[in-house]
Amino acid sequence: MGFQVSIEPSQHGFQAESGETILDAALRQGLCLPYGCRDGACGSCRGKVLSGQIDYGRAQPDALSETDRQAGYALFCCAMARSDLRIESRELRSLEDIPVRTLPARVHRLTRAAPDVMIVELKLPANERLQFLAGQYVDVLLREGKRRAFSIANAPHEDGLLQLHVRHMPGGQFTGHVFNTMKERDILRLRGPQGSFFLRPDSSKPMLLVAGGTGFAPIKAIVQQAIAEKCQRPMHVYWGGRGRADLYLLQLAESWPREHAQIRFIPVLSETPAEEHWPGRSGLVHQAAMADHPDLSGYQAYVCGSPAMVAAARRDFLTHCHLPAEEFFADSFDFAADTVAAIDALNPQQSGVGQYE
């Protein structure tokens, strides 16, 4: 049985299922209430119940005293609705509202999804969670102040584990470590969330989502967030790679349109040897999207992948398909500044836009 929850002062409303925490229900429906540990300990999600009945769940006395309860306070990360509710809570409306934190994370599982792609699942300490928007990334902190950016591939409401899709860069310091020496239970240090590539919920425009290689990671998070929010906006997802192996979660992406009528998925390969018998689209992924959508004037575009792919998509979508500039959102998988500086010093020609995927 579900209950209706309305938030003051925003007057936003959402449905909470019985047994589901108020925070989980809000996040699932795209409403970003503040939170920290998600374990009833830190108090970041504390808010007021203005009317209705709740189960306080496992809120810990240090974070929510008996006096707090009597004054109407609850911890929304563990409180559950027992009736329709009116609650008072801050809502995070912009990036500036979300704290950027440094956290340790344990490598929970390493899964080789393709010869050069590792899915790295990370577990934060028991009483910690990272608040982020679908599509954002984290910096992995290395020695000597170096950092490496990786997009979070899961949606915020499924944050028990943080999932990263790491592509092996030949000769790369960190990605080489991931493929050659990293073990489950190793500890990393993360700083995040970072970036302004995230699902814009306040638009009704159809979405064009274009991923190259591991650029699929934040696109996956955005699509899964939109599905969880029951977003009915049409979503046209294009995923490009050189060969089949680059589309390392093809079955997952193919399942989206089968289960959600508003989603289309189009895989595109740029190099298809005859023996691969590729029945799908060939060529550059952003050009396939343009061929199907010559007029993007009424769209939002979310693009993620190599710097060359993102630059080509930006140029061509705006120039040839009339996409409004303010509706183009992208994360470009550039190398970290310390690498670019090193390459610049050795060979200025190599530091610019790389080859398209």
Ligand SMILES: Cc1cc2nc3c(=O)[nH]c(=O)nc-3n(C[C@H](O)[C@H](O)[C@H](O)COP(=O)(O)OP(=O)(O)OC[C@H]3O[C@@H](n4cnc5c(N)ncnc54)[C@H](O)[C@@H]3O)c2cc1C
């Ligand atoms: C916002 C953002 C999000 C990202 N998200 C993802 C993601 O989800 N998944 C993903 O796979 N990638 C992602 N990236 C890219 C990722 O951050 C880089 O691939 C990563 O930083 C490489 O780290 P590394 O230490 O392995 O490589 P580095 O050691 O930094 O080297 C990178 C490359 O440069 C070459 N190189 C290094 N030094 C030199 C030199 N002196 N001369 C010539 N070549 C040199 C290396 O051989 C290697 O190929 C993202 C990037 C950004 C900016």
